[in-house]
Each structure stands twice: as C-alpha cells, then as structure tokens.
Amino acid sequence: MIKPVCNLCGKELNEFGAILFGPxxxxxxxxxxxxxxxxxxxxERRMKK
Ligand SMILES: [Zn+2]
Numbered sequence: 337m338i339k340p341v342c343n344l345c346g347k348e349l350n351e352f353g354a355i356l357f358g359p360x361x362x363x364x365x366x367x368x369x370x371x372x373x374x375x376x377x378x379x380e381r382r383m384k385k
C-alpha cells in the first residue's frame with residue numbers, strides 16, 4: 337500500500353491525518369486532499385470557532 341503524502345507540506349503520513357474534500361466541480365468530481373496532523377493543527381487555528 338502506498339503511504340499518502342500530506343498535500344500541504346509533502347511529508348509522508350505515518351499516522352492517520354485529516355482528509356479535506358474540495359467543493360464538487362460541474363462534473364461532480366470532488367478533490368480529496370490528505371493533511372498531516374501538524375498541518376491540520378495549523379488549519380484548525382485559523383478556523384473561527
Ligand atoms: Zn503536512
């Protein structure tokens with residue numbers, strides 16, 4: 337099995353990180369991004385709670 341790579345920092349995901357789904361395009365295709373735990377924490381900090 338290929339290890340997923342974080343789409344933000346390019347690191348291999350050794351532990352299970354987050355998955356971000358993009359908005360669907362006009363063909364209803366949805367992009368899926370893997371995000372490592374470190375990058376997720378970064379994103380979480382930017383979330384308005
Ligand atoms: Zn990352």
